[in-house]
Amino acid sequence: MPAETEIAVEDTVVEEGVVGVSRVEEEGDIAADYLEELLDIADIDGDIDIEVRNGRTYISIVADEETDALKTLVGSEGEVLDALQELTRLCVLSATGNRSRLVLDISGYRDQxxxxxxxxxxxxxxxxxGGSTAVALPAMGAYERKIVHDAVAELGLESESEGEGSSRHIVVTAAQQD
Structure with a gap:
């Protein structure tokens, strides 16, 4: 059964009185086609929802019931999901020549x-x-580090990424007093 696509678009391009398709809307369409084909090849049922928020495309693959196949597409600690997101971004780059910042989620894994x-x-x-001067967090990918950096900043603390490659992690410290 083919996947259904639902699109909620907030930003369109208006040029000389003609409404056109925005870049992010186009990337969402390309990504959805790619993912629908992937789901069909893998014989996995799922619906694809596309949403544009703050100039970024968010794509979710959901199913009426949580299936083992969708869990497999997430993988342990999201590594398969991260790989699929990167492949989807490469598909968009190949089709448009533009780098994509789209975010892919499967069964709400990223929200959780x-x-x-x-x-x-x-x-x-x-x-x-409690008195620690610095707290080193476990290694995590760039997307997750960004979320942690933002959360730390909201808490009034400072954070910095350290390390290389798969060992890259965040160190949290108290904010510097001026």
Whole structure:
């Protein structure tokens, strides 16, 4: 059964009185076609939802029931999901010549993980408040580090990424007093 696509678009391009397709809307369409084909090849049922928020395309693959096949597409700790996101971005780059910042989510994994990442940031903040001068967090990918950096900043602390490659991690410290 082919996947259904639902599109919610907030930003279109108006040029000389003609409404055109925005870059992010185009990238969403290309990504959805790619992912629909992938789901068909893998014989996995799922619906594809596309949403544009703040100039970025968010694509979700969801199903009426959580299936093992969708869990497999997420993988342990999201590594398969990250790989699919990167492949989808490469597909968009190949088709448009433009780098994409699209975010792919499957069965709400990223939303759930975001809650966990904010809890990790709050845990580090508690350690700093308890007297630690610096708290090193576990290694994580760039997308997750961005979420943690933002959460740490909202808590009034500072954070910095350290390390290389798969060992790259965040170190949280108290904000510098001027």
């Amino acid at each position: 993980r975001n809650v966990e990442l904010v809890a990790i940031a709050k845990g580090a903040a508690e350690k700093i408040e």
